Amino acid sequence: MIIDPDNPATLYAASIGGGVFQSTDGGAGWNPVTTGLTSKHAWALAMDPQSSSTLYAGTQGAGIYKSTDGGANWIAFKNNIVNTTLSTIVVDPADPSTVYAAGNCQSLYRSTWGSGWWYPVYGVGSCVNVLAVDRQTLYAGTNLGVAMSTNGGGSWSTGAPGTTIESLAINPRMPATAYAGTRGGGVFRLRPTLFVDFGPDKGLFSYNGVTWNLLSVWDPINTADWSGGLAVDFGAGKGLFNYDGSSWQYLTGWAPENLLPWGSSLVVDFGAGRGLFRFNGTSWTTYTGWDPSIVVGWGGGLAVDFGAARGLFLFSGTAWSHLSMLSAQAVASAYPAPSQ
DSSP states (O other): OOOTTTTTEEEEEETTTTHHHHHSSSSSSSSSOOOTTTTTTTTEEEEETTTTEEEEEESSOOOOEESSTTSSSSSOBBTTTTTTTOOOEEEEOOTTTTTEEEEOOOOOOOOOTOOEEEEEEOOOOOOOEEEEEEEEEEEEEEETTTEEESSTTTOOOOETTTOOEEEEESSOTTOOOOOEEEESEEEEOOOOEOOOOETTOOOOEEEESSOEEEEEEOSSSSEEETTEEEEEOTTTTEEEEEEEEEEEEESSHHHHHHHEBBBTTEEEOOOOOTTEEOOSSSOOOEEESSSEEEEEETTTTTEEOOOOOOOEEEEEESSSEEESSSSOOOOOOOOOOOOO
């Protein structure tokens, strides 16, 4: 159920079998608002926080529908997810043209530019039961805990491990704090940790919003926040470590040239003579012995430039595809507005 913030007497409710209902008298009476819905099994509702007349409905087996007139009429808003069941939808309050949806242990999806085109978001690693979002910080409640992304789903970290999450709420006055309701395990407060490098002779600290904690007197060269924790390169002579929130794990004595969170893994470029590797939290996989000059996550794969002698490649996670013999000067990944 959602309440119109501009008119609190107007409420909307999703129902299984009846579609979407609206009340204009604070819940005393209800009327169906289903014109255009091809499925009367509505599992989720979301409202544009900047325009209360814009609604989204997630249905069983028929994808997502959108209304721009307070539910009076609905149109299909489901390119790439036509026959999907969606049980959770959220709209980014800072950018209402960005919408996230998931459900039924299928993919997590993102739509941008208000386009109705949906793209998979990778790396959550489990069935998504519920979503919450605030300004690119996306929370996904799963059967294995809470996954949190601070870049719209580009990479993920985890919290409340081993717990099935059934509800999420973000504190509107303190958006950095969220709460997760669990199945049989109570309620958790989620607050991201701030890691601060104060340089030589001071070291690396964490801040949880209340207290500071010294993590290491060594001065980090590079860090990467990924689903397994914080990867920290302390440079030649010390190597690469991972901090999981409570303890350090030594990963390798090799000094990386680049660290890239990718889905639920960490991709590491060890430079000439060693190449590109993936770490999944327990073991290493060699992707190539070639030395990349640029590595960028692109959808479910990696765009990798190997310089003038080899060119630009795409790696799917299992196979390489040669994209161009031209060497890239820069590579960026984005979700552009689709052509009409």
